[in-house]
Amino acid sequence: MSSVKEIKEAKKAVAFNRESLESVLKRRFFYAPAFELYGGVSGLYDYGPPGCAFQANVVDTWRKHFILEEDMLEVDCTMLTPYEVLKTSGHVDKFSDWMCKDPKTGEIFRADHLVEEVLESRLKGDQEARGLLKNANSEAEANAEKKKRKKKVKEIKVVKLDEKVAKEYEEVLAKIDGYSGQELGELMVKYDIRNPATNGELEAPRAFNLMFETAIGPSGQLKGYLRPETAQGQFLNFNKLLEFNNGKTPFASASIGKSFRNEISPRSGLLRVREFLMAEIEHFVDPENKAHPRFDEIKNISLKFLPREVQQSGSTVPIETTIGKAVASGMIDNQTLGYFIARIYLFLIKIGVDEDRLRFRQHMANEMAHYAADCWDAELQTSYGWIECVGCADRSAYDLSVHSKKTGEKLVVRQKLETPIEVTKWEIEVNKKLFGPKFRKDAPKVEAYLTNLDQQELASKAKELKETGKITFKVAGIDGEIELDDKFLTLERKTRTEHVREFTPNVIEPSFGIGRIIYSVLEHSFWCRPEDSARAVMSFTPAVAPTKVLLVPLSNNKELQPIVSKMSKSLRKQQIPFKVDDSGVSIGKRYARNDELGTPFGITIDFDSVKDESVTLRERDSTRQVRGSLDDIIKAVKEITYDGIPWDEATKNLTPFVSQSTD
Template sequence: MATTKVGQPLDRGTLDSILRRRMFYTPAFELYGGVSGLYDYGPPGCALQANIVDLWRKHFVMEEDMMEVDTTMLTPYEVLKTSGHVDKFADWMCKDPKTGEHLRADHLVEDVLEARLKGDAEARGEVVDEPENEADSCDKKKARKKKVKDVKAVKLEDDVKTEYKGILAQIDNYNGEELGELIQKHSITNNGNPVEPPISFNLMFGTAIGPSSNMPGFLRPETAQGQFLTFAKLLDFNNARMPFASASIGKSFRNEISPKSGLLRVREFLMAEIEHFVDPENKNHPRFKEVADTVKLRFLPKDVQLAKRTDLTEQTIGEAVKAKMVDNETLGYFMARIYLFLTELGVDPKKIRFRQHMANEMAHYATDCWDAELETSYGWIECVGCADRSAYDLSVHSKRTGQPLLVRENLEIPKVWEEWDMDVDKKWLGPRFKKDAKKVETVIESISQEEREKLAAKQKAGEPVIINVPDLGEVTLEKVEIVKREKKLYTREFIPNVIEPSFGIGRIFYSLIEHVYHYRPEDRARGVLSFPPKIAPTKVLIVPLSGNKDFDPAVHSLSRAFRKIGVANRVDDSSATIGKRYARNDELGTPFGVTVDFQTVKDGTVTLRDRDTMQQVRASQEEIVNVVTAILEGRETWEDVVKRLGLFEGQDLEN
């Protein structure tokens, strides 16, 4: 059962109502009926998103000394053809021929099987994930049955339940043909309507660049390609030093088949991506020791999923890398840093897991990939991907353009080794083989060191040197010398590998809200968003006790003082009671409230209210500003402040 921050049953309908009423986000183009998968952010949503991005920049770009770039969203066709997105950036889609509806095949299978398992639980009288309120419960059941009408509350055989759970455990690992077989085998329909076999649907938005439309292009599906194409310039900017990382924050676009689940699956979204370029022969990280023994993660490895289980393994990232469950130190380092970032945002550590990609879902460029998934009322949601993209992207772009996207490294100590050379007399080779001379030369160049050593031994024993050439058969090399020579290499060239952490800001945004939401025990209608103060959209609410004009100077002075130090604040001088004013700002996640009253007029003191405990302290206006600043900067906690100033219990402003 989905729960709130303090373990209360989560009523997603109530939370969604708060988010829309308080304008965290709203459906785009609603006056025209809206467009699925497109949303607008209101004032608190914009502020919350900006604060998440600000913390991301500090946690990664500044802390890791990354180079931030802002690349264009319009991408020529040729770039994404080369990267593989034109051919492979797709999901499996089914069509309901009766209604014309298009459905994502894996989601259809997942929805129906999950609903059947819930129907089994209902038939057995087991507890299912429903709200406590009976009216809400009925509404939720109706919504689910409307979504999947072919599911009834019936008991399933144990082997069927086991099979369903096994399918769900590796739902991301099925290709189109396998999904089609599952749909047929388990009689999965769209609300009773049979669906057509799955077909591949490319998720990119196509467009044309320029008035003549002779340059096809796409809205980018990720920020990564722009970073790869600036690699050579970034390497030069970094004085040719390796390893290094670039970072980019910007909008990306994916033409989702059937957007649903609010901000969790949309067609336009904000991404924050890192491309960490590393030597393929040394994927150790100099700061790995900082996290190796101190950061413990919960892992769902691919072999567990393939065994049709979802058991989590909890261990330190150091242990995971040592056991080779996580491929290398750099990949592991960023997984640990992702975890620390999410928990600093306020995400519940108990609702974070790292799930390893299975073979069929692995991106075409990746050698290893782990998703940081957050548990929500929608289930486990991928919010951050952390992949080892190998050297794929730089290699294909270099091959396509003819531009070297590589690193040249001067070796302090030359690399010395011995190697067998085959020296062929070119004056003999050309006249002897004429137009086939290049074929013979190509075969000679491809002969391995092991085979050259064998040929050298034969030559030394007086035997002829014979090789096989396509279309020519056996060829005797009469004018060839096979000799072992010492080689020295003073410069090494290599194409870097890339470790890529990729963050879906909208998914983190929504999951964080679910994790910090709760309601007052005495009143379920009083919702609270307990954002960490530095993440909250607005930090301070200033409330005059009444409309008395004598309060205005203190209100204006406080607001100006907070603005001067960059602390977001707002004044609520409406006619509602202070309790109601605080309650509606609890829904906005505002951590602090300052009350200006008649005592303020007398001695200049004000009260400071803490959102989560509803406790108050009283002090001078200057001291209150200092307290808020200290908490935001992490120098003090609310508990520290209470110990220092003492609780103020002279007035009850909550009712």
């Protein structure tokens, strides 16, 4: 195979088989169930040597692509989070999925996944039935085969669906991410969805909070959780980050680390687990100006979009358009959100995602958080269907606002105005002489609550004070309702000249599930050679491949060892990861087992190498080979791996080599 087209055709020649992939991943220890000797625990996995290296390379590429290229501020925050933080952020009350239980067996299901799987299964059975009916009626078929097919049709005839029902199923599946718990329950009743194993009836869906609860400290009195995301640490450090950035906005922080979610029904390997690696960005931007200075660099990139209007119509056919047009039309809310969607796309392609199996799906109205202005998911198609791997949301000013209100600490940007402006707004003043005696130690809490009310809340309180002569409210940590009249405070609209504009920035948040991305790339990279379907290949891009080079001495002859040692020393010096395989099996077998590990290059050392210090370089996918000096070969490997130079260009000064014995 010499051309890109030939390699693409070869990759498609043998149909993808998930069992074959899983066999390779298990045998070569990319990852495995944790605690397997003790029977394992669902949703927990250990990474082996190639899996660790692959994950580290993906993270390294992510860090360079985002943190370094975008000049982001990286932080590493604690995984233990106090109750109050996650109560304020809304996770305690709202971070839930819908679960339903079989009262007889005690088995638990995640409601949306159950509905999805059952309807997909029925549709698949319907398609199979229609296909068999068509074939059974074909005059070209032999009579014996006809009888066999007709018998099979009778066996599965019960799953054949009415066309109207089949269409309904497809519409439900297109909108599956947007249903509430009540709506999921109604779907289960309407379509008679039961326990697939026992056919037993299930209870109505109810909310299940996904966070792992823990106690911080020996007393057990400080309640906490293992963090469900890395974002909160970035929000709480906003003032420090702003100061580090010399008070300038926009700017972005980033964090890479473990998060934890107590999944209802972990499944699909790395796609739904209880402990996983996240990489998250919080880009802080002026709410009045969400343009991006580098938008022109990406505006002509064309992507496949699945906007909410298309989903609501019951369709899953994406719209293909450029980022520039998507923002200009209002399909994507603003330039900064569009810019990050494009950068997400470029990152995924860089690490080996198949472009034909990537789309961006917009959140449905009732799926999106109430505070979000817009949200898109980068979804990757696998044998498990379309999988959400990256979320990119405009979270408005919600996070900084709620933490500021709770703590009384301002999380704002102060921007000096070139021209002073007159601003009329509500202001509140408290009578501190009366506050102290009335509230004693709670006085600071009450005052902080009042002074952190926003303009809309102050207007409401002013109206209440005018109409009733008092205001009533509750403050967290103080029992009962507080009642104050105009002796304790004044509420007035005042006009002032301001030289500084103070605002709470909005947040654009790209959030990456590294494990899901890794699994998707594993599927997208896996194929079998057409000439021998037992020969599996992992076509990792050189940048993320666990090992870059396999050194293969032709034999164990001692004459070859000095060249092997010299080559190894040179590769170490250039920091190119490599392995030496000097086992007694044939070179073809040695290359084949490293193709399974995704090693992009092989270097063969033979007896001509002893004479002139030349070696042969093999490319994994095409199996093409070239020959040259040690230095020239290492230079080519380095250029392809780390500089992104194509094979043909990097090897143009090397000599093509043909051998009948290596593959």
